[in-house]
Amino acid sequence: MKKKGIVQGIALVLLMSLLGACSGNNGGNNGNNGTPTNGGESSPTVTAQAEDSGNSGGKYAMIFKNTGNPYGEKMMEGFKTAVEEQGNTVILKAPDQPTAEAQIQMIDELISQKVNSIAIAANDADALQPALKKAMNAGIQVLSLDSAVNGASRAVHVNQADPDLIGRTLIEGVSEMIGGEGEIAILSATSQATNQNTWIEVMKRVLEEPDYSKIKLVKVAYGDDLRDKSTSETEALLKSYPNLKAIIAPTTVGIAAAGKVLTDKGLKDKVQLTGLGLPSEMAEYIESGICKWMYLWNPIDVGYLAGYTADALVKGTITGVLGDKFSAGKLGNDFEVIADGDATQIMLGAPFRFDASNIAEWKDVY
């Protein structure tokens, strides 16, 4: 019996090694299988080793908020393109739950792998500070993208669009849709999401302007980015405020859920819908007219820009202070570091409007 135990133990060791090697290969597609551009061939059977020290320059890592998120997938795709264009290796990570703790662990793993830079879309603006500071002390360049970390945790933030502009554009859009007066509501994600809260603050501020004096924000509801909760929150809004004229949902899950609810209840033209949404998710509702138009930006470009920013930071072209300039491959040559409160950021551009005229070409992209 004891012999059997030892045999089984050895079998387990071999099995583990095999399993690990296999998973390394499978995970390698999105993992650190950064193909060097000189060969131009992708080798999916590269054994998972974090050190391709032979062929490429640095290791550039990106951490997104969670896995299985098409928006994040596109962003990572853009990042990967940018990094590989420069001849470096890319490492892409995303936790299965959108928590800060999981991201802290990933940052630690990246520090252990001695990467050159970490670009992170944060689940919590402040909780990553000690971990990111540790990374910076180890000589790793830290930048954030999409969802920012606080100024002390990063060198620079890559912002998709000016939050002031986002908030203002949404209110302007809504005002146009409802003819300048009426009750509106906001359907947000979780109450803890920093960028959501920033945009809501901006929207509230814009609503105080005299141009929008006849528009009243009656409620901010939280759908928690859960499909079923967003649905029931939308239904509750419609019931509690029968005179509701429009819903602004600056979150991809929320706007799609609201679109479905409005469709099912046949409220087209009675309640307007706009916000920030994925073209693929909203194609149906834009084509049917439930949502006349909405906004987003190209996540591929955001990732791409972040890739070049990381490279610029590592090479020393920029250090993240005001006024630094650098070029970003296909996106152009004149990106400048601008202010963001006490810290600095880089702006991609203005939010992009999706409506019936262009949705068809974008709905398959992302």
Next chain:
Amino acid sequence: MIEPRVLAHKLDFSWKRFFLQWEWMLVIIFIAINVMNINLSEYYWDYDNLRDAMMGFLDKSFIVLPMVLIMILGDIDISVGSIVALSAVIMADLYTMGVPMVLAMLICLAAGIVCGWINGMLIVKYKELSSVIVTLATMIIYRGIAYVILEDQAAGGFPEWFSFLGWGYVGPIPFILLAFVCFAILFYLLLHKTVLGRQIYAIGNNANASRYSGVKVDRIKIFVFVLAGFMAAVTGLFLTARMGSTRPNIATGYELEVIAMVVLGGISTAGGKGRMIGAIIAIFLIGFLRYGLGLINVQAQMLLIIIGLLLIAAVMVPKLKIKRTQKLRKT
């Protein structure tokens, strides 16, 4: 008349039986995992990295220790994650309002004790309700209170020395590891070397019989749940120190991870069985496995599958062995 031979059998120390224990299986798997990790990444077998990795998974390990006691009792506590959040939020909020840090930390621990005490009282006073439903309800309530306190804000800005808890070293050893080892030793002694520990096993095996034998079942249950609340608050301290700030949504999903570690450690959910050392090995097993796989940047989805399969495989192997010996015994 009792066969003396049977008793003699039981007193014999058999190397075979000693090494076939569950905990040794875990050690073998642990070694296997380390071998695999070393093969997979050159960054693994590095003292600094391993040390940092431990600091990453030890914060939720504090809850594993009392959870072993609870599960041996035959109960369960799924509100631990929420107690972590609530106690941390209370501490952070008080500190921002001007309460001195040390006092805030003590209140954090007190809050954990109170939450655990409420859990225990409800379970003991309403015996119709299983611990699952009580702690399910309190899980939602405690986190709800945390949301009421902090709303959508983060609270932070703690004094410099506070981060020592989560990031500091005492000589070459991380402080958090030191704290964990101390608590682990305490809990080990509690479970295996005190009367209370024997009583906990007794209750887990047969609560009614224990009650009739004079064991103060209710008081022990309350005490164990208070311990769980206290350790959850300790986790809150360390987690907040590691993050430098806190929000109401921290420590989500901790309960399932902790339960996985406890069950992997050989503690049966039916109660009455299991040893502390098993859970401790399981903590390091899962922690290093995750770290090793993270070093080669395995995708989150693959990691999920691997950990799930590992859990099942680890529990399955001894079951298969037992089934085989059972079949042999029948003939």
Next chain:
Amino acid sequence: MESRNVGSFVMPMGQQTQANKNKRTISSYVVQFRELGLLFFILLLAVLIQMRNPSFLTWENINDLITNTAILSILAVGMMLVIITRGIDLSIGATLALSGMISAMVVSHFPQVHPLLVLLLGTGIGLVCGGGLGYLVAKIGILPIIATLGMMNVFRGLTYLISDGKWVSAHQMTTSFKFLGTGTLFRINHLIWIALFIYLIAYYFMGHTRTGRQIYAVGSNPEAARISGIRPERTLWLVYVIMGGLSGMAGVLWVSKFASAQGDTASGYELSVIAACVVGGVSIAGGVGKLSGVLLGAILLGIINNALPLINVSAFWQMGIQGSIILAAVLLNAIVKRGVDRNHLMRRKV
């Protein structure tokens, strides 16, 4: 209380039961209804909510409420079976997501497939998942909590892998498929019809078939069941297969209703289902559980989800209120159950 004379000690059985039968008035039936506390609580809650927001008890809202609770109640039936056999199933959310994602991908790539076939496909996937789980629990003997915890991770990981991180959106689904989850028959949503159907089948199955009774037996006392000739392994396996099948079906209904399939669908949903069961009086120790209780439990949870945004309190209070309501409901149920059980006991006293 009826008095018994010493003289009538040797009362023939037939006459005695006749006397007892006459006692079954409506009120006596009511006080023997264990879930009375829960029903009373639900009614009280409904009144309180209505006072706060009069649009609660409108036909439209109740329709929304029941439609949104339909999926939860379907899952709760399966979970009841599992809990009765002293088990638990933490993997239903992941099974739901897996079958939902696969079904959605099938619909988007093969739009000519009839929605009912897709429903069958989803249920089939769920049956396979449940079968695997059941094998682990019943034949190999792994504890349900760890088997389902492990498989939950595996199914969820598979969902992400198969979908390759992408979602299936509304424009990729056929109208007929979406009609499955949103269409109505005689003004009542399909989901409600399906849920009713499931409950009727379950009622018949649990109360009036041998296998159903065997499930209760295995949960009450597996050893006694084995000795009386029931094979607990087969019953256990069947229970997990049923749960898996229901989860699979729920997955298809979910993606049809919300017209979207995500990798993280229904993450954490199992806790709500377990709450519905336990609130409804299903005992974790096994052997006890009634469909009526489970239905009420699901309805209570549905009311909470529906009414929380309606009562116009700060969003940050929602979670605390939700937990308090659940706690109050189970406490009330426990207290009332004490009274009812005492009532039962007194009736049996000679």
